[in-house]
Amino acid sequence: MRDQLLSLKQEFKVIKEFNIYNINTHQFEVLESNECATLVSNLDEMDCLQDMSQMNLETDNQEYFIQRSDHKMAVLSLDKTKVYNKALLHIKVKSTLKKFA
Amino acid sequence: MNKIESIILENFPNLKSVHMLDSNVRFLSLQDLMSEKATNWLKWLDQSSFQFTDLSIKLTDNSQLFVKPIGQNHNLIIHNEQENNALLFKFIEDLIAEEIESNQNHESHLPKEESSEKSDLKLLDAVRIQKLILPKKDEIAKEFRNFFVVHEQQDVVGGDFYWYSRKGNNTLLAIIDCTGHSVEGAMTSMVCNSLLNQSIFDFDPQNVDRVLINFYDQLNKYNQTSSDDYGIGAEIGLFCFNHESKLITFCTTGISAFIKREDGIELLKSKKVITYENIEKSIAKTSFSMKNVTGIYGFTDGLSDQFDAADKKKLGSKGILKMIEDEQDFDARYYLSEIKKWKGDNMQYDDITLIGMAI
Numbered sequence: 001m002r003d004q005l006l007s008l009k010q011e012f013k014v015i016k017e018f019n020i021y022n023i024n025t026h027q028f029e030v031l032e033s034n035e036c037a038t039l040v041s042n043l044d045e046m047d048c049l050q051d052m053s054q055m056n057l058e059t060d061n062q063e064y065f066i067q068r069s070d071h072k073m074a075v076l077s078l079d080k081t082k083v084y085n086k087a088l089l090h091i092k093v094k095s096t097l098k099k100f101a
Numbered sequence: 102m103n104k105i106e107s108i109i110l111e112n113f114p115n116l117k118s119v120h121m122l123d124s125n126v127r128f129l130s131l132q133d134l135m136s137e138k139a140t141n142w143l144k145w146l147d148q149s150s151f152q153f154t155d156l157s158i159k160l161t162d163n164s165q166l167f168v169k170p171i172g173q174n175h176n177l178i179i180h181n182e183q184e185n186n187a188l189l190f191k192f193i194e195d196l197i198a199e200e201i202e203s204n205q206n207h208e209s210h211l212p213k214e215e216s217s218e219k220s221d222l223k224l225l226d227a228v229r230i231q232k233l234i235l236p237k238k239d240e241i242a243k244e245f246r247n248f249f250v251v252h253e254q255q256d257v258v259g260g261d262f263y264w265y266s267r268k269g270n271n272t273l274l275a276i277i278d279c280t281g282h283s284v285e286g287a288m289t290s291m292v293c294n295s296l297l298n299q300s301i302f303d304f305d306p307q308n309v310d311r312v313l314i315n316f317y318d319q320l321n322k323y324n325q326t327s328s329d330d331y332g333i334g335a336e337i338g339l340f341c342f343n344h345e346s347k348l349i350t351f352c353t354t355g356i357s358a359f360i361k362r363e364d365g366i367e368l369l370k371s372k373k374v375i376t377y378e379n380i381e382k383s384i385a386k387t388s389f390s391m392k393n394v395t396g397i398y399g400f401t402d403g404l405s406d407q408f409d410a411a412d413k414k415k416l417g418s419k420g421i422l423k424m425i426e427d428e429q430d431f432d433a434r435y436y437l438s439e440i441k442k443w444k445g446d447n448m449q450y451d452d453i454t455l456i457g458m459a460i
Contacts, residue, residue, distance in 0.1 A: 039151065046145040051138040054159035059152055083230055087288045087333075088295070095326045 004096055005030065011092070014084040019075040020100065023049055023068070036064065036075045049073065054090070065090070069097045105177065108196060113189055117164065117180040124174050135180050138162050146176075157186075171197060187284040224257055231258045231287050234294040236265035244272045244342070247459035249433040251440065254452045260286020260335075261401050261452035264297050268304045272342040273312070274456070276356050278401040280334040282452050289333045296320060297337075309341040309350040310384045317354075317380040324377075334377070338399050340458075347391045352384050357405070357418060359425055360389070361396035366425060368418055397458045398425060403451030410445025421455075431459055 005018045020030040021040050031037060039057075043049055055066040063078040067090065074097045078084075103121040110119055118134050128143040135143070138160040146168060156168040164182040167189075171177050177197075181189060235252075242248040250263060260279035267273070275297065279289035293316075300315035316337065324332035338356025342349055351358060353371040360367045375383040400421060407416045424439045436455055 042149065042151075043145060046141050046148070048141045048145050051141055051161055052158050053161055056155070056157045057151075057153050058155040060154060083226060085288075085291045085295075088292055091292075091323055091326055098326075 001030065001100055004099065008092060008096055012084055012089050014078050014082040014089070015076055016079050017075075017077040020097075021073040021075055022071060023073060024071045029072070036077055039064065040066075040073070040075055065093070067093045067097055069094075069101050072097060072100055105171075105196065105200060109179070109193065112192060113181075113184045115183040116189075117182055118178075119180075120178050121171070122176045122178060124170075124176060128176070128178065131178065135166075136160065136162055136164055138164070139166055139180065142166060157190075167193070169193065169197070185281075185285060187288070191284050227258050227284075227287065231262075231290065234262060234264075234291065236263070241265050241274065244274075245458045245460065247431050247457075249431065249436070249457045251433050251436050251453065251455040253437070253440070253449065253454075254282070255403070255449045256283035258287035259283060259452035260290050261403065261454040262290050262294065263454060263456055264294065266298075266301055268301060268306075270343060270345040271304070271306050272344070273301065273304075273339065274342075274458070275337055275339040276399045276401060276454055276456055278336045278355065278403070278452070278454070286452065289335065292323065292333060293320070293335045296323075306341065306343050306346075306350075309339065310352045310381075310386050312339060313337055313352050313354060313384050314380055317377050321377055336371070336375070336401070338371075340397065340399065342391070348388055349391055349394065349397070350386065350388045352386045354380070354384055356399055356401060358397060358399040359418075359422060360394060361398070361425060362393045363395060364393070366422060368422070391460055394460045396425075396431065396460065398455065400455040401451075401453065403449075403453040404440070404455055407440070407444055407450060407453065408447055409443055410447050412447050416440075416443055431457060433457075 009015045009018060017032040017035060018030070019028055019032055019036050021028050026044055028037065049068065053068050057064045058080070061080055063080045065076045065078060067074045074093050076093065106119045106121050110116060120131055122128065128146040132140055132143055142158060154170065158166045160166060164180060165186060167179040167181065169177045238248070238250060252261065252263065254261065259282045262277050264275040264277060265273065277290065277293055277297070279286050279293050281289060296316050296319045299319065300312045303311065305311060320333070336355025338351065338353040338358060340349060340351050351369055353369070354375050355371045357371065358369045360369060369387055371385045372383055405415065405417050405421060408414065420443065424436060429435055440453065
């Protein structure tokens with residue numbers, strides 16, 4: 001799993017963190033730092049995760065992208081200063097996540 | 102209804118709902134106006150202290166929720182199911198920037214507003230990035246006696262692009278028309294450019310159509326990763342000039358081309374029905390000798406489908422043929438001026454690409 005995440009991070013330099021969250025166990029399976037943890041646990045507490053398949057959130061200096069599969073979620077923090085192919089990143093994150101299901 | 106709400110609804114009438122909320126009004130007050138899937142998100146928005154500038158959530162019922170704080174005192178919240186998200190985003194970004202600028206100018210006669218400048222800069226970045234995928238014209242021109250490109254996007258970015266590669270004794274040149282135009286087309290063009298670069302890994306001059314088969318195989322794989330019905334697509338016209346056998350091969354899935362010979366001009370058309378699942382049978386393939394060929398003109402349907410100044414008649418392949426027959430100069434300037442004459446003050450309906458190669 002970590003090899004695949006690493007290769008995706010190498011392909012997309014925009015990815016600062018790639019975390020994997022298990023919606024059933026409410027635990028992170030991969031957590032690079034606590035940066036995204038507060039946001040995700042807050043969303044989980046409010047039962048938002050069941051009703052979403054994808055989320056993009058931008059702040060002044062940060063960007064977050066969340067992609068959900070059946071029971072797992074990819075939680076990415078992105079470097080807002082870098083340009084990247086958004087459609088391609090979304091497709092690749094989705095297919096990577098499917099491999100972990 | 103608020104002015105911004107009504108402008109958005111006028112332009113995107115199929116939106117489920119648009120609300121400009123005062124920041125002291127709870128998001129949950131919209132609960133009955135939105136799908137049940139949005140309820141927990143409305144609660145979260147009320148309780149969250151997260152300072153975001155843009156939020157977009159794709160819900161499991163395939164609808165989309167957008168939330169954008171406007172200034173200090175308002176939040177714009179949109180629920181969408183049918184409208185094109187990329188166009189909607191761009192429209193809202195421009196609208197908000199314009200609105201803030203006009204308010205500021207009205208109140209304090211200040212110069213251009215910061216968010217409008219930011220929006221312009223983002224757009225310039227998009228234009229710059231899309232230009233990166235276009236090959237250098239000088240490099241292509243070395244391959245032919247003469248060469249020109251007319252590449253007129255309907256918007257600042259678009260879905261048409263051209264592509265070039267050299268494989269041994271073979272010059273490969275393609276015209277690509279991606280689904281959609283503007284932002285949607287531009288994003289698709291970035292994916293298609295990568296796929297095309299990957300599709301020549303096993304290039305064989307005897308089977309030029311293999312490049313397109315590889316391309317659509319990969320495109321199908323991408324489209325299968327999507328859980329909804331949305332997919333991307335592209336029409337391609339690929340020319341292969343084999344400098345050893347002096348043969349030209351043209352493979353197409355929607356791009357047409359005129360071949361000018363000393364004794365006349367021939368139109369090469371694609372097949373009428375293109376199915377990605379059965380792509381081998383959908384590709385029209387022609388090979389012919391370079392001998393007697395003086396010029397080749399490939400074009401996207403944005404050119405043939407362009408309406409005249411009276412908005413009554415399409416240029417059609419006959420109109421393009423007339424331009425070629427009356428050709429005064431083999432250059433982009435002549436064709437651009439002819440297209441402008443045809444279009445007059447009418448709007449440009451689609452991205453337009455016309456490539457000319459003199460052999």
